[in-house]
Amino acid sequence: MKPVLEWDALARGHAILAAIPLSLRQAALQCPAARGAVLFRRGARPKYVLYVLSGEIRLSRHTAEGQPVILQRRSGGFIAEASMESKTYHCDIVAAEDSELLLFPSAAFRHALDDDSAFRAVWLSALAREIRRLRAQNERLHLHKASDRVLHYIEAEGQGGVVTLTQTRKAWAAELGISHEVLYRTLARLESSGALAVAGKTLTRTG
Amino acid sequence: MKPVLEWDALARGHAILAAIPLSLRQAALQCPAARGAVLFRRGARPKYVLYVLSGEIRLSRHTAEGQPVILQRRSGGFIAEASMESKTYHCDIVAAEDSELLLFPSAAFRHALDDDSAFRAVWLSALAREIRRLRAQNERLHLHKASDRVLHYIEAEGQGGVVTLTQTRKAWAAELGISHEVLYRTLARLESSGALAVAGKTLTRTG
DNA sequence: CGTACTTTTGAATCGCATCAAATCTGGTGG
């Protein structure tokens, strides 16, 4: 838990951080979290807006029997944005892996949004884009066949039927909600049927 | 396509509309859309922010062969928020059912957000809550067993293990991404195993 | 009273998850 010194280095690969105004940068804290660490508990008062630099952070609740129910899972980007305006956290916030976080004091974050119209515009547009992305992913997860999810992904996330993956196929399979074995088989079948061209991490809809 | 006269009547059942400032209300248009009607086409310049009062509106693209790919599907609430700041619509907007819409001119909407801090606060908080809801639904759709989705729903959307449905079970099944037959069977199994108490539209986690 | 829709149960089929195992790949340290 320490102030952020090398802001430019952090912002690499985290575009939205570049839009954060100086005053808020100075209030930010950088904080490591070991795998399994509980950062905040349900019921606690939210003092920070969290940004995941690396690792994986989860929001989860527990059933009466103690089984965890994951509400969100983030390995990059802001998490628990909604708690900025709520009196308490509605779930536990835990590190699923060794992680690195930025903590922005909620009050400073709200002031930055109020005072800095450029930052506000970026924030609003980031929220709206995240909603668009999530709604598309939702629609995709409603498709039952693995091949439909793959093609939907290309249509939704690609440009003109072409998409370049930024992740391993195994990670992509997890995002698509299918096992990696089925993803490999599905890609092979789509390619041999001529519906898809696979070249490294670039996939092209064909035919 | 006409100005909105009875605003209070509209806002019933659409809480967020109550926060819309007078200036923006006066710029709003109410507009029916028949099933199948194409409201805007991909590439068109977004002139309005859309709100779905009733019916169902879809954002969709088409594959090279013309098969539709649904990116969003809304039967209430704002749709295509992200297009407010983009130069063109990135997908077609069509009515899947006979629908009733509100159209807010994009410029007026932006001005209202800039000028009215109360409206802005409500809007920001609505976007953040929508993100929370969507991320939870995403996690739920990643669960493979129908019973897990049901229990996850109760934990995420309910209060203390109790949830009251606002929709038919058939509609709930669609939201959960399972067939209605399986939902009925799953509820029956969960109830007979003592994990769930079902009373009309109220479901209670037990045991 | 009739109609449309939801709820419910049954049976057959299909696709995915899972377990297992082999190969490939990128990165690390000797």
Next chain:
DNA sequence: CCACCAGATTTGATGCGATTCAAAAGTACG
């Protein structure tokens, strides 16, 4: 540079759970 290791990629076989088709009973509404 090479040996090595962890993780990703790939293929095979099996079982389970969901989808689907079918049909009956219940329910709301005009």
